Amino acid sequence: xxxxxxxxxxxxxxxxxxxxxxxxxxxxxxxxxxxxxxxxxxxxxxxxxxxxxxxxxxxxxxxxxxxxxxxxxxxxxxxxxxxxxxxxxxxxxxxxxxxxxxxxxxxxxxxxxxxxxxxxxxxxxxxxxxxxxxxxxxxxxxxxxxxxxxxxxxxxxxxxxxxxxxxxxxxxxxxxxxxxxxxxxxxxx
Numbered sequence: 001x002x003x004x005x006x007x008x009x010x011x012x013x014x015x016x017x018x019x020x021x022x023x024x025x026x027x028x029x030x031x032x033x034x035x036x037x038x039x040x041x042x043x044x045x046x047x048x049x050x051x052x053x054x055x056x057x058x059x060x061x062x063x064x065x066x067x068x069x070x071x072x073x074x075x076x077x078x079x080x081x082x083x084x085x086x087x088x089x090x091x092x093x094x095x096x097x098x099x100x101x102x103x104x105x106x107x108x109x110x111x112x113x114x115x116x117x118x119x120x121x122x123x124x125x126x127x128x129x130x131x132x133x134x135x136x137x138x139x140x141x142x143x144x145x146x147x148x149x150x151x152x153x154x155x156x157x158x159x160x161x162x163x164x165x166x167x168x169x170x171x172x173x174x175x176x177x178x179x180x181x182x183x184x185x186x187x188x189x
Contacts, residue, residue: 015039022071033078038070041077046070088112091164098145103128104138108147111162118151118159 006013015036023031039046045066053063091112100108107124117123124135139160142148151159 012036032082033074035071035074038074038077042070042073084112084114087164095147101138103130103134104142107138108142108162112164118157119148119161120157120159 019035022035049063049066053060088109091108103124107119107127110127111119121132121135121139124130124139125132128135128138130138139148143150143160147163148160149163151161153159
């Protein structure tokens with residue numbers, strides 16, 4: 001049994017009411033997750049459980065299980081987003097007072113936001129609409145400042161990674177050492 005008081009928008013209103021009820025239950029002016037956004041991500045599963053519940057008996061146990069699991073995933077998603085925001089804020093806070101040009105700032109923000117693939121000088125040039133020589137000068141400056149590190153694979157496909165944390169720096173160093181060792185276990189020798 002379902003209630004559809006309107007010709008259109010019943011689902012949107014129900015999701016808005018769910019978000020409102022959750023917000024009120026927390027008694028906090030700030031919320032970092034959205035149930036309606038998570039439902040939009042899981043749209044097919046949402047419609048499947050909704051249809052199964054509407055066509056079944058009056059038992060809504062499976063609906064409640066799905067709803068609470070979806071809410072849990074919304075919390076997880078918010079944690080992931082907040083971790084990325086904090087990581088980016090801490091990175092820029094650590095660089096306070098260091099002068100970077102606009103191109104460097106643009107590319108670093110792209111890397112912090114989760115750039116797909118490897119950052120090469122040609123991709124840098126394409127993103128910043130400059131020559132590859134200018135891109136290489138920008139990159140070399142950041143490598144000297146230890147903000148970027150050259151990835152182990154070199155040659156024409158030389159790529160660079162952003163060093164955000166000490167763990168990033170150690171990971172790059174270890175990868176470089178393993179490549180130089182030609183795959184030998186240099187730690188057991």
